[in-house]
Amino acid sequence: MRDFALAPPVTTPLTGGLADTVFETAARTPTLPVLSRRPDGASTDWEEVTAVELRDEVVDLAKGFVASGISPGHRVAIMARTRYEWTVLCNALWTVGAEVVPVYPTSSREQVEWILRDANCVGVVVEDEQSVMTVGSVCAALSSLRNVWQLDAGALEQLAQRGELVPLTTVNSLRRIVLPDSTAVIAYTSGTSGRPLGCALSHRSLASPCDTLLAGWGHTAAPAGRQPSVLAFLPFSHVYGLMIQGLCLRGGILMGHQPDIGAEALAESLRTFRPTYLYAVPSVFEKIYKNFLRAAQEAGRGALFERAAQTARDFAAAVERQRLGRGSGPGFDLRLQHALFERTVYRRLRAALGGRVHRATSGGSPLHRDLSLFYEGIGIYVHDGYGLTETSGGITMQPLGREKTGTVGQALPGMDIRVADDGEILVRGPSVFQGYVNDEAATRAALWGGWLATGDLGFLDSDGYLTITGRKKDVIITSSGKSVAPASLEQRLRMHPLVHQAVVVGDNRPCVGALITLDPDFLAHWRGNLMLHGDTQSREAREENALREEIGRAVAAANSTVSRSESIRAFRILPQPFDQTNGLLTPSMKLRRDSIVAHYAAEIEAMYQARARLPRQSAPPEEVLGWDDSDDVFR
Incomplete structure (x- = not known):
């Protein structure tokens, strides 16, 4: 079935690797803030890093990797939470043509051993002493592993010092030989059953959904005249997190890093960083809603909140019917109620998220329609996204002005979706992976004549909107x-x-x-x-x-x-x-x-x-x- 998405937006074809973005942005807008970090990790003050500062740090680390023997095609694992160093490290590795292997820092000893051995990693960057001990306990079984760098022990500074004598021309030469179809990431599936499989993702496949989303929807990330900003707290060890990183760097979106996803730490970072766009998973949106309700009940305003929440859902549903041509929109009484709650409730809820978020994306699993309507009704439209590790992230998006809550939208321009007779969703397009590392049988089973069998169940309605109903194996x-x-x-x-x-x-x-x-x-x-x-x-x-x-x-x-x-x-x-x-x-x-x-x-x-x-x-x-x-x- 042909996709029903909007006409393909104009995007510039990728000519090199993902790290080129860092260098091109620094040359074009050197003083543009691209990253934001808290120097001590706990302060509420955020320190901005400009495009040229990021490029220089990437270059210094790239030199250090060259001096450490990292060459094009080598695989280096990053086993850390979502922190500033993650972004710098992976762009430095891409600069020299290396392939990044994300590893969850909470992975067990057996999982770490399997991934490092299956990917044949020559190096691994870890976060702390505990991770060093985990890797150290499996080193004997990893004949290719030569380097272990620990972030909390000054790994970045040590790499930069080691590479001081490497000429800049060497780094530039290595960067220029990275092609769009070179492998950028070996992303291992979560392994809900059996051992995880390593998905080979090229620079082109990772860039494709990012560039398409930026071209067609990038202007919605912030009001006109304001630089959009995103607080990254989802793991970069997952393709969803990697896509967020790619969107920010390629779209000039200011990105802050939040490694601690505990409720209090995340709430504090949202209030102080004040993002304009929010990326999360359904459990985060559910938790935020429950925290709103609990706070209201503790203040003796539980009944008021529940009336306001129902009004928000009713208002959003009426607006949706109007934009889809199925109704006249909210009536006078509903608009009056909504305006009252906007002054007394909704703006306070948005303030708890920093006060500037007006759109968001939920991914990883379906978001309940009622929850999506609630957020839209309080002034934060939440798009329920759909994507896989094997598709480098995003497959669908809501067409602007025709959003349909409860679905995951329509196929992104360039992507095709069809549903098999048994209800399984099949997709094809430029973001589909290169195959599973060291497992040709699994690759053949997943790719049928150019179509990726997603393992998800769903259906397309008459307008091409996709609804996910579950996993085939579940x-x-x-x-x-x-x-x-x-x-x-x-x-x-x-x-x-x-x-x-x-x-x-x-x-x-x-x-x-x-x-x-x-x-x-x-x-x-x-x-x-x-x-x-x-x-x-x-x-x-x-x-x-x-x-x-x-x-x-x-x-x-x-x-x-x-x-x-x-x-x-x-x-x-x-x-x-x-x-x-x-x-x-x-x-x-x-x-x-x-x-x-x-x-x-x-x-x-x-x-x-x-x-x-x-x-x-x-x-x-x-x-x-x-x-x-x-x-x-x-x-």
């Missing part, structure tokens, strides 16, 4: 043969403030069930508002019953969006969240479903056995959902 088939895509149910469950994570299960089971973890901050707030009296044992029992009922309401709300055969008929609240330390979450925050099901096999079995013991007709609603006396979340 589809659940119950014992009655009913196929259930869990993503929408999980998404709807997470909309409840108490729900942190949700995993829908039910393969070869009589009905669909769910494992649920709770948001610790909102749970503490919720408990504080119960104000239960009596002895400790009595309070705990009543608190547990109240929690059961509240989560039961969240499940009922999720079930209202699907048929009865697809609805959740049993669930269990787990005492601990899924995270990377217990191996149940990937570094890119995706659920390891197979591992979760295996880890909680006993709990899942007990959940279904409890349901099987319940009377079919006379059971009250919460029992139908699968609660029994052993389902104690407080132990």
Whole structure:
């Protein structure tokens, strides 16, 4: 199927490597601020780095890499959080024709060994002593690894000193032989099942979605006359983070780095850096919304916030109908309500994000439509993006003036999308990867006649807007043969403030069930508002019953969006969240479903056995959902 996107914007063809951007920007606008950093890592003061300053630092490091024996085609891993040095290092490596291998700093010893060996890395840049120890423990198995540089031990300064005698002409000569189709990055998939695969991404494929987005939508990143700015906090170890970096450098967007993505640290950086555009994943947008709600409730304005939130959603939905030619837009009463809440609520919410964000992109997994409408209604339009590691990031975008919330937009100019008979999304275009490193069989399985089989399920509507319904391998088939895509149910469950994570299960089971973890901050707030009296044992029992009922309401709300055969008929609240330390979450925050099901096999079995013991007709609603006396979340 031909894509329905806007006409291809005019973009300048890439003639060299990605590092050329740093040099070209420095020559064209040497004093333009391109990066912003906090010298001590904790200060609220941001220090701007100009284009020429960045170029000079890149050159110094490139010389150091040459002096260290790094040559074109060599692979060097970067194992660090999203920090200023990441951007400088990868551009220095690209300058000398080396290939960057991103590694999550939270990766296990086994994952680090596999990636460094599979990519045949000759060097690795790590962040701290702990990472040095991790790499050191696997060095014996890595015959090609010759260099380990530690950022917190002065690696940048040491590299610059080592390269002092390397002539500038050597660096320039190496940079000029880098071609657009040279490999720039070996990005390893998260490995939700099996070992991660290394996706070879060329300079051209990484630049393609960035240049297309900048040409067609770059002007929306900030009001006219103001330099756009982005706070980068998503991991550069993931292709989404790399795309953000590329957009900023190639588009003249001021980029700040935030390595700590804890709620308090991120909130403080947003307030002080004051970005004009926000890139995040759904869990961040969900957490921000829950924090808004919790703060309002703590201030005794919870009901006011909920009315304001509903008005925002209603207003945004009416505006959407108008722009799509399906309605007349918000009525007088709705506009009046919205204007009132703009003065009393919405502008304060935007101020919590720095006060200048007016557009945003959510990626990594689908964003719930209600949440997207909420943000649009308070003055921050959130585009739900779609992309893969294998496509160097972005595949789709919302056409300006015809945005359709709940979809991921239309194919980017130059990209083609079609949907196979089984619902799998197939794509082709200039950003598609070169193949999997050292795995021709996997490459052949993914690329069918020039089309990439994404593994995602979805559909195109009559106007070419794409909707993602889930992952092909995540589809659940119950014992009655009913196929259930869990993503929408999980998404709807997470909309409840108490729900942190949700995993829908039910393969070869009589009905669909769910494992649920709770948001610790909102749970503490919720408990504080119960104000239960009596002895400790009595309070705990009543608190547990109240929690059961509240989560039961969240499940009922999720079930209202699907048929009865697809609805959740049993669930269990787990005492601990899924995270990377217990191996149940990937570094890119995706659920390891197979591992979760295996880890909680006993709990899942007990959940279904409890349901099987319940009377079919006379059971009250919460029992139908699968609660029994052993389902104690407080132990």
